């Protein structure tokens with residue numbers, strides 16, 4: 154059964170002492186093929202999705218090194234997710250399967266260090282799935298909003314890993 158209660162808003166304190174509503178900062182690794190194209194399609198269809206996501210393009214999600222993921226969290230991302238081609242349709246044959254395995258490994262590491270593997274996810278899309286890309290952005294933003302700020306992030310600061318503008 155899905156949770157239908159309104160999202161919990163989390164207040165964080167800024168350096169100047171005023172409380173502001175927490176807005177997650179999310180790093181998204183996409184492959185340059187279906188992953189990024191789905192974001193582009195969302196833009197072409199003028200679909201709106203939260204501005205909380207910051208895209209980082211990789212040649213393939215098989216290039217998603219666990220260190221990239223951990224670095225994103227270390228730099229202050231509240232959440233990270235990876236968007237690649239559908240399983241069986243990776244332009245580098247099985248790269249997305251390697252990416253999936255690395256994401257699963259990184260989730261375990263995040264659980265072990267107390268950050269929580271639920272801050273990390275992987276999705277598979279085709280290039281035409283702009284609406285799905287937008288929905289994943291909304292779902293992840295809402296998930297991270299509920300989880301709250303990255304405990305590694307200095308109080309009240311915002312850091313974006315990857316600053317490529319949206320397509």
Ligand code: FES
Pocket residue numbers: 184185186187188212213214215236237238243244245246248249
């Ligand atoms: Fe898209 Fe490999 S090229 S996941």
